[in-house]
Amino acid sequence: MFKYLKQLTSLVAMVAVLFTFTTESMAAKKSKTLKNTQKKGFVRCGVSQGLPGFSNADAAGNWTGVDVDVCRAVAAAVLGDANKVKFTPLSAKERFTALTSGEIDILSRNTTWTLSRDADIGLTFVGVNFYDGQGFMVRKSSGITSTSQFKNGISACTNIGTTTELNMRDFFNSRGISYEPVAFEKADEVVAAYDAGRCDTYTTDKSGLAAQRTKMKNPDEHIVLPETISKEPLGPVVRQGDAVWEDIVRWSLNTMIEAEEYGITSANADSMKTSDNPQIKRLVGAEGEMGAAFGLDNEWNLRIIKQVGNYGESYKRNIADTGILPDRGPNELWTKGGILYVPPSR
Amino acid sequence: MNFKLKDIGPQLMTVIAVVLVFGFFTYNAQVNMENRGIDFGFGFLSQESSFDVQFSLIEYDGSHSYFRAYLVGLLNTILVSVIGIIFATILGVIVGIARLSPNYLINKFAAFYVEFFRNIPLLLQIFFWYFAALRALPLPQDAEAMFGISFLTIKGLYVPAFIWQNFDIFFYSLVAAIISIIVIRIRAKKLQETQGKQTPVLLISIGLIFILPLLSFLFGGVRLSFEVPVLKQLATTSFIYEGGVSLPPELIALALSLSLYTATFIAECVRAGIQGVGKGQKEAAASIGLTPNQVLKLVVMPQALRIIIPPTTNQYLNLTKNSSLAAAIAYPDLVLVFAGTALMQTGKAIEIVSITMFTYLSLSISISLFMNWYNNKIAIQEK
Numbered sequence: 001m002f003k004y005l006k007q008l009t010s011l012v013a014m015v016a017v018l019f020t021f022t023t024e025s026m027a028a029k030k031s032k033t034l035k036n037t038q039k040k041g042f043v044r045c046g047v048s049q050g051l052p053g054f055s056n057a058d059a060a061g062n063w064t065g066v067d068v069d070v071c072r073a074v075a076a077a078v079l080g081d082a083n084k085v086k087f088t089p090l091s092a093k094e095r096f097t098a099l100t101s102g103e104i105d106i107l108s109r110n111t112t113w114t115l116s117r118d119a120d121i122g123l124t125f126v127g128v129n130f131y132d133g134q135g136f137m138v139r140k141s142s143g144i145t146s147t148s149q150f151k152n153g154i155s156a157c158t159n160i161g162t163t164t165e166l167n168m169r170d171f172f173n174s175r176g177i178s179y180e181p182v183a184f185e186k187a188d189e190v191v192a193a194y195d196a197g198r199c200d201t202y203t204t205d206k207s208g209l210a211a212q213r214t215k216m217k218n219p220d221e222h223i224v225l226p227e228t229i230s231k232e233p234l235g236p237v238v239r240q241g242d243a244v245w246e247d248i249v250r251w252s253l254n255t256m257i258e259a260e261e262y263g264i265t266s267a268n269a270d271s272m273k274t275s276d277n278p279q280i281k282r283l284v285g286a287e288g289e290m291g292a293a294f295g296l297d298n299e300w301n302l303r304i305i306k307q308v309g310n311y312g313e314s315y316k317r318n319i320a321d322t323g324i325l326p327d328r329g330p331n332e333l334w335t336k337g338g339i340l341y342v343p344p345s346r
Numbered sequence: 347m348n349f350k351l352k353d354i355g356p357q358l359m360t361v362i363a364v365v366l367v368f369g370f371f372t373y374n375a376q377v378n379m380e381n382r383g384i385d386f387g388f389g390f391l392s393q394e395s396s397f398d399v400q401f402s403l404i405e406y407d408g409s410h411s412y413f414r415a416y417l418v419g420l421l422n423t424i425l426v427s428v429i430g431i432i433f434a435t436i437l438g439v440i441v442g443i444a445r446l447s448p449n450y451l452i453n454k455f456a457a458f459y460v461e462f463f464r465n466i467p468l469l470l471q472i473f474f475w476y477f478a479a480l481r482a483l484p485l486p487q488d489a490e491a492m493f494g495i496s497f498l499t500i501k502g503l504y505v506p507a508f509i510w511q512n513f514d515i516f517f518y519s520l521v522a523a524i525i526s527i528i529v530i531r532i533r534a535k536k537l538q539e540t541q542g543k544q545t546p547v548l549l550i551s552i553g554l555i556f557i558l559p560l561l562s563f564l565f566g567g568v569r570l571s572f573e574v575p576v577l578k579q580l581a582t583t584s585f586i587y588e589g590g591v592s593l594p595p596e597l598i599a600l601a602l603s604l605s606l607y608t609a610t611f612i613a614e615c616v617r618a619g620i621q622g623v624g625k626g627q628k629e630a631a632a633s634i635g636l637t638p639n640q641v642l643k644l645v646v647m648p649q650a651l652r653i654i655i656p657p658t659t660n661q662y663l664n665l666t667k668n669s670s671l672a673a674a675i676a677y678p679d680l681v682l683v684f685a686g687t688a689l690m691q692t693g694k695a696i697e698i699v700s701i702t703m704f705t706y707l708s709l710s711i712s713i714s715l716f717m718n719w720y721n722n723k724i725a726i727q728e729k
Contacts, residue, residue: 093686097695100384120693122384143582153578153586155501160682161690165397169408181398184676185686196480197500198595200584241381
């Protein structure tokens with residue numbers, strides 16, 4: 001009897017050891033990126049060269065913005081500290097190469113999710129953190145109040161290497177308007193050239209127009225036209241081929257959005273551990289094993305909410321309070337009339 | 347075994363090293379691209395580009411292929427390089443000679459110009475000329491007409507377009523003039539060598555190049571008219587010029603900064619070349635009764651050119667390569683159109699960057715070969 005028990009326990013122990021070994025090593029084995037990130041001690045994140053509200057560095061070199069917060073959330077989840085992020089400013093042209101070549105591990109740079117980008121070039125989009133659309137800015141003095149007043153010969157300043165260039169062509173072509181595209185490599189030069197009067201209109205994503213308007217000599221002299229000519233779902237991107245890392249980034253973003261939905265904020269996150277709602281408890285790591293599949297501990301999502309805040313807090317801090325786009329528009333929760341809707345964490 | 351290992355050993359090792367290094371890079375790229383699910387191939391070149399370009403020498407819009415977009419970028423690069431080389435050479439020669447002028451003011455002014463422009467980074471100069479020009483130039487509606495037909499505005503330089511009738515006849519008359527000039531030159535040289543007679547070749551050449559095309563106007567039915575740009579209103583405060591030819595301010599700013607920058611280096615080459623000809627050469631030439639013009643043309647310049655050409659070739663190559671800074675100010679050159687937009691839209695980084703590198707290499711080698719040929723032609727022929 002004792003002999004059998006001994007054999008049984010050793011068998012159980014062996015199975016248990018084998019099992020824990022496999023689960024532990026599976027997540028680590030599956031995600032080279034996670035392993036490298038934990039070894040380095042920081043998340044390598046590609047951001048823009050300066051787009052207020054999305055990713056912008058202040059004079060001291062501190063990055064802020066909703067795109068920046070995605071990377072900070074991942075750092076909080078993976079490394080336990082939201083500040084352990086190394087930001088790499090990238091032009092529109094450089095961004096995908098930097099990601100596919102392994103120079104960065106997350107690209108969070110107001111990047112539009114399109115079929116060809118997702119399918120063709122070794123990238124995977126993990127979600128949408130801002131629903132945007134392309135628009136036009138003109139000088140108020142021009143008297144133009146709608147894109148229907150555009151005439152042949154109009155010159156349009158924009159960035160190269162973006163979906164903007166393609167949408168612009170579709171837009172003008174479908175209306176039979178001839179136009180002069182003036183495309184710069186960096187956003188600052190686009191703004192400077194448009195501001196100097198080189199172009200009649202400046203076209204890019206509407207959030208970008210609102211943000212860049214704050215950089216102009218006299219922001220009040222310019223208006224953004226009401227029409228939206230394209231869908232621009234902007235979101236973080238990772239390299240193809242690391243499913244675990246992809247999941248970590250996706251669910252870090254989802255956690256921020258879902259936390260807002262359930263009213264969990266950076267201030268009340270700790271107290272929510274004793275909530276009656278199991279969904280809330282799962283979001284703050286007080287119920288279930290929500291981190292194991294990623295190879296993370298159970299409080300990864302609590303750390304995101306405590307250190308970075310929920311999506312609403314991030315939006316308010318970066319985009320609303322800075323006067324860029326006080327109205328959330330489509331970027332409001334689905335429960336409040338917007339289209340932000342993420343799968344449940346369970 | 348005729349050859350010794352000692353002779354070919356180092357060369358063999360170099361070849362093996364080069365092959366290994368390139369092989370390693372290729373293999374590495376292949377493995378990494380496979381791991382990341384990136385295809386390699388040039389099939390994209392025939393796909394529709396679906397983006398427009400601001401300024402093109404050939405017919406192009408987004409419905410053409412990426413290859414066509416490549417040609418647009420290449421031609422724009424060649425255009426700005428050729429304009430830059432021509433103006434840099436003219437300015438460089440003038441400034442180089444001015445630096446040797448005994449006139450204190452001219453001399454110092456040329457020296458100041460050289461030191462000033464060659465010591466400021468080119469990219470800054472491009473930004474300066476572009477944004478300074480943009481801020482200084484008038485809006486189309488405020489522009490003053492130059493000679494009543496041209497307008498320099500913030501949106502570009504608008505000049506009248508030539509509208510030809512029977513252009514082919516005019517063209518043939520020009521070709522005929524050039525051929526006859528060449529024939530006359532050869533005959534004049536022979537005449538000089540055999541009978542010592544001098545022919546006023548320059549006068550005859552100038553005459554021919556004007557008279558033959560003039561005849562084509564008088565008798566060949568060639569007609570030339572101008573289409574003058576006209577102001578057109580787009581919105582309350584927004585105007586453009588229609589008709590005529592427009593040169594974008596990006597091209598003007600880029601050509602200007604490239605010329606001003608490179609001219610400083612060419613000026614130094616020219617000065618070095620002229621100073622490299624011994625003083626005794628001029629004195630000897632003068633002593634056998636040559637006029638100052640003949641001294642310059644027959645004695646000083648042929649020797650100076652030998653010193654000037656090789657370093658000037660370098661400057662031409664630099665100018666061509668520097669033209670890739672165009673991307674900063676939206677001039678649609680090869681880098682902006684092909685290695686910029688096309689790369690972004692296709693994601694074919696390795697293919698496009700290789701094509702672009704190879705293109706610049708070919709451009710540079712062509713310039714090199716031409717200048718080497720010219721250099722050999724004027725080099726001392728040892729007999």
